[in-house]
Amino acid sequence: xxxxxxxPKHLITATGQRVTLRCSPRSGDLSVYWYQQSLDQGLQxxxxxxxGEERAKxxxxxxxxxxxxxxxxxxxxxxxxxxxxxxxxxCASSVEGLYNTEAFFGQGTRLTVV
Amino acid sequence: xxxxxQHPSTLSVQEGDSAVIKCTYSDSxxxxxxxxxxxxxxxxxxxxxxxxxxxxxxxxxxxVTLNKTAKxxxxxxxxxxxxxxxxxxxxxxTGRRALTFGSGTRLQVQP
Numbered sequence: 288x289x290x291x292x293x294x295p296k297h298l299i300t301a302t303g304q305r306v307t308l309r310c311s312p313r314s315g316d317l318s319v320y321w322y323q324q325s326l327d328q329g330l331q332x333x334x335x336x337x338x339g340e341e342r343a344k345x346x347x348x349x350x351x352x353x354x355x356x357x358x359x360x361x362x363x364x365x366x367x368x369x370x371x372x373x374x375x376x377x378c379a380s381s382v383e384g385l386y387n388t389e390a391f392f393g394q395g396t397r398l399t400v401v
Numbered sequence: 402x403x404x405x406x407q408h409p410s411t412l413s414v415q416e417g418d419s420a421v422i423k424c425t426y427s428d429s430x431x432x433x434x435x436x437x438x439x440x441x442x443x444x445x446x447x448x449x450x451x452x453x454x455x456x457x458x459x460x461x462x463x464x465v466t467l468n469k470t471a472k473x474x475x476x477x478x479x480x481x482x483x484x485x486x487x488x489x490x491x492x493x494x495t496g497r498r499a500l501t502f503g504s505g506t507r508l509q510v511q512p
Contacts, residue, residue: 289444289446318499320500322502328504329490329502329503329504329505330445330490330502330505331502332500332501332502335498335499342498342499343498343499345499377444379500388433389435389447389450390435390447390500391447392444392445392446393444394443394444395444
């Protein structure tokens with residue numbers, strides 16, 4: 288167990304719908320990252336939050352948004368869903384310092400858009 | 402931003418042989434280079450990492466080398482075993498930035 292909790296584990300929804308994925312980072316970790324992994328593909332960085340503020344943005348679609356709350360949990364909102372959004376969405380968290388440290392991944396949310 | 406290229410995309414070796422996976426990065430400011438192993442349907446897990454002030458690091462059958470001048474780093478697995486079969490990702494980051502991952506290498510160890 289990495290200490291990073293993601294809910295739900297599985298999600299099936301229809302095209303055009305909106306879903307929210309939730310992530311609770313490890314205790315003490317201020318950074319939260321979201322990654323998308325399509326079938327047999329690599330890990331695509333979506334967005335990073337640090338202590339409630341957006342720190343970096345990757346290849347995140349305008350239909351997607353995220354936020355990090357005061358208790359440091361994060362939510363990834365996906366709207367106007369398309370079939371191509373079906374993927375495994377990972378959240379990761381890390382402690383920050385002079386050098387970056389290990390990112391711990393949650394078990395992922397498998398999103399299926401039908 | 403950072404760009405990480407990883408080769409090969411697939412690698413098949415016989416049990417007991419060595420496996421080498423190579424990555425190059427673009428941002429000379431990158432200072433942290435972890436390697437993750439991902440088994441089918443599971444989360445990526447760190448297997449070894451190296452920082453820019455170190456040229457080589459070893460942990461049992463796994464070693465990583467870093468050449469900052471050439472901006473490349475490699476993962477070496479010796480005496481491979483069937484349980485080493487998985488997808489391996491290299492990554493790089495600069496300070497407080499998110500990890501940028503390579504595209505992954507699917508390693509198959511044949512018994």
